[in-house]
Amino acid sequence: xxxxxxxxKLLKEVLKSLKKEDYSKLKNLSNELVHESSIDQDPDxxxxxxxxxxxxxxxERQFYKNYKEWYKFYKNYLESISRAIKNLEKNEIEEFRTExxxxxxxxxxxxxxxxxxxxxxxxxxxINKASKIYEHGISMGKxxxxxxxxxxxxxxxxxQSPSGEINLAVTLPINKxxxxxxxxxx
Amino acid sequence: xxxxxxxxxxxxINFAMNGLLPVLEKLKKDFDGDFLxxxxxxxxxxDYPSTIKKYELESLQLENLLKKEIIKLGDLTEKQINELxxxxxxxxNIANNTFFSNNKxxxxxxxxxxxxxxxxxxLEGEKLLxxxxxxxRMLCExxxxxxxxxxxxxHSKISANKKNYNFFKDFKIIRSTELAFIANKKGFIEIExxxxxxxxxxxxxxxxxxxxxEEIEEIKKLN
Numbered sequence: 021x022x023x024x025x026x027x028x029k030l031l032k033e034v035l036k037s038l039k040k041e042d043y044s045k046l047k048n049l050s051n052e053l054v055h056e057s058s059i060d061q062d063p064d065x066x067x068x069x070x071x072x073x074x075x076x077x078x079x080e081r082q083f084y085k086n087y088k089e090w091y092k093f094y095k096n097y098l099e100s101i102s103r104a105i106k107n108l109e110k111n112e113i114e115e116f117r118t119e120x121x122x123x124x125x126x127x128x129x130x131x132x133x134x135x136x137x138x139x140x141x142x143x144x145x146x147i148n149k150a151s152k153i154y155e156h157g158i159s160m161g162k163x164x165x166x167x168x169x170x171x172x173x174x175x176x177x178x179x180q181s182p183s184g185e186i187n188l189a190v191t192l193p194i195n196k197x198x199x200x201x202x203x204x205x206x
Numbered sequence: 207x208x209x210x211x212x213x214x215x216x217x218x219i220n221f222a223m224n225g226l227l228p229v230l231e232k233l234k235k236d237f238d239g240d241f242l243x244x245x246x247x248x249x250x251x252x253d254y255p256s257t258i259k260k261y262e263l264e265s266l267q268l269e270n271l272l273k274k275e276i277i278k279l280g281d282l283t284e285k286q287i288n289e290l291x292x293x294x295x296x297x298x299n300i301a302n303n304t305f306f307s308n309n310k311x312x313x314x315x316x317x318x319x320x321x322x323x324x325x326x327x328x329l330e331g332e333k334l335l336x337x338x339x340x341x342x343r344m345l346c347e348x349x350x351x352x353x354x355x356x357x358x359x360x361h362s363k364i365s366a367n368k369k370n371y372n373f374f375k376d377f378k379i380i381r382s383t384e385l386a387f388i389a390n391k392k393g394f395i396e397i398e399x400x401x402x403x404x405x406x407x408x409x410x411x412x413x414x415x416x417x418x419x420e421e422i423e424e425i426k427k428l429n
Contacts, residue, residue, distance in 0.1 A: 158314055161318040162316040171219060175216060200384075201388050
């Protein structure tokens with residue numbers, strides 16, 4: 021894990037932002053992590069980005085606090101992130117990865133509506149992060165695989181994201197491409 | 207000479223999500239050749255989404271097209287299947303070792319996209335690929351633009367093994383939007399309204415076809 025020190029710093033920022041309930045900062049931290057992960061495509065780091073983004077959405081919506089199970093679940097989350105930071109500081113990379121897997125698996129311990137809401141938030145967070153990676157130039161199939169989502173979900177989201185790089189993506193004059201299609205269907 | 211239109215998963219997903227599969231069926235019936243998919247694309251458009259309630263209906267509709275042989279799995283011999291697997295892995299390896307950031311290769315393509323490219327290489331006859339996503343098309347048609355896109359998005363200097371560009375330069379590609387244009391021109395869209403082409407093209411763009419608004423406006427002028 022090459023960017024270990026940066027990841028430690030970022031996770032510490034995450035803890036601070038969680039305490040301040042600064043969901044906007046959390047979203048930025050998540051996007052920063054995805055941006056840096058587009059080259060390495062380390063699934064655990066991308067999972068961390070999904071977790072951070074999910075937490076930002078949870079905090080933004082507030083009403084989760086009304087669920088009885090919420091505080092215990094949230095406390096476990098914070099403890100897991102603290103442990104993950106310590107693992108990285110001690111260079112215990114495998115333990116760090118186990119901790120991230122535990123956070124991902126913690127949804128299974130929930131019940132009822134909260135479980136459904138949380139699963140929905142994590143799913144949407146994965147799709148959001150996938151669309152960011154696709155924007156970075158990675159193919160749709162590859163991106164869907166990295167995030168463990170379907171191309172169907174990604175296609176819906178990617179098509180609605182504005183792209184500022186549209187001129188680069190125009191790789192053949194449109195009249196030529198139409199001509200190719202017309203000739204083929206003659 | 208036999209004709210093959212080879213689909214990546216994106217355009218079929220796009221047609222399905224927009225309720226345009228009957229249009230695809232009409233296009234096929236009017237076409238003197240085969241609409242082909244690979245087993246990797248079948249998995250992406252039928253097998254996997256059939257397990258997700260949100261997409262189950264569309265996946266069943268696509269499966270129905272497969273049963274009716276509107277779309278077909280490439281009819282390959284055992285030797286060709288092995289050849290396809292080797293070519294798929296080779297293309298994926300080349301694509302994923304073409305661009306580098308800080309000496310690290312950037313993995314761009316996955317099996318599904320590379321299998322469609324491999325099938326194109328194996329088949330003899332007149333061939334055309336239908337791909338909606340941007341990266342594979344850019345790698346084939348203008349890899350330098352893809353390099354610039356990566357540099358811009360990753361905020362990093364990208365180096366390229368330009369010899370690899372040659373492996374991708376011979377693929378001919380259209381998108382779901384060009385298919386929709388043809389379908390409209392042939393009268394396969396049963397809505398008589400001057401706005402229909404605009405509506406079709408934007409619907410396909412919104413569900414994942416990489417096309418610019420400027421291109422859409424130009425297509426409309428060609429109608």
